[in-house]
Amino acid sequence: xxxxxxxxxxxxxxxxxxxxxxxxxxxxxxxxxxxxxxxxxxxxxxxxxxxxxxxxxxxxxxxxxxxxxxxxxxxxxxxxxxxxxxxxxxxxxxxxxxxxxxxxxxxxxxxxxxxxxxxxxxxxxxxxxxxxxxxxxxxxxxxxxxxxxxxxxxxxxxxxxxxxxxxxxxxxxxxxxxxxxxxxxxxxxxxxxxxxxxxxxx
Numbered sequence: 001x002x003x004x005x006x007x008x009x010x011x012x013x014x015x016x017x018x019x020x021x022x023x024x025x026x027x028x029x030x031x032x033x034x035x036x037x038x039x040x041x042x043x044x045x046x047x048x049x050x051x052x053x054x055x056x057x058x059x060x061x062x063x064x065x066x067x068x069x070x071x072x073x074x075x076x077x078x079x080x081x082x083x084x085x086x087x088x089x090x091x092x093x094x095x096x097x098x099x100x101x102x103x104x105x106x107x108x109x110x111x112x113x114x115x116x117x118x119x120x121x122x123x124x125x126x127x128x129x130x131x132x133x134x135x136x137x138x139x140x141x142x143x144x145x146x147x148x149x150x151x152x153x154x155x156x157x158x159x160x161x162x163x164x165x166x167x168x169x170x171x172x173x174x175x176x177x178x179x180x181x182x183x184x185x186x187x188x189x190x191x192x193x194x195x196x197x198x199x200x201x202x
């Protein structure tokens with residue numbers, strides 16, 4: 001007797017492919033909403049993700065000492081990426097530093113603590129699933145469809161904004177910590193020939 005039960009594909013009924021980055025007005029809509037609702041942790045999480053352009057797995061595993069020097073927040077940080085094992089450097093804006101400082105003080109975090117602890121206390125960080133749910137809530141709060149956005153939308157946002165403003169593909173490559181220019185092109189969702197043609201770098 002044949003087995004009539006077929007395994008349902010994991011992507012059945014789901015949208016797959018690259019998730020869209022946020023537009024500038026959408027970025028600010030989420031940021032302002034988090035400020036108005038007093039979500040201290042989520043504001044720090046959102047701001048740092050936009051500034052750092054880190055993959056979700058790298059963002060949630062940050063510890064306080066990765067972004068701070070004693071009692072102050074650094075204006076620049078270097079993080080070793082888990083996927084590539086390559087360091088990536090990023091600037092931490094003034095508004096992000098303020099949000100991080102407020103969160104660290106309110107949560108009473110020490111230098112060795114995870115910057116964004118998980119549900120089971122300071123010995124664990126947020127899980128990737130928890131972070132994904134938080135991102136879904138962010139985009140839904142401003143009327144966007146969560147199926148169209150994801151954690152990679154957050155990582156892609158600032159890179160996409162910088163590319164639109166400068167057309168400097170190699171600068172974006174460095175910001176994202178990509179080893180190959182082609183990876184950056186695919187990440188931004190642009191054509192290779194168009195990208196290289198508009199890239200001002202020699």
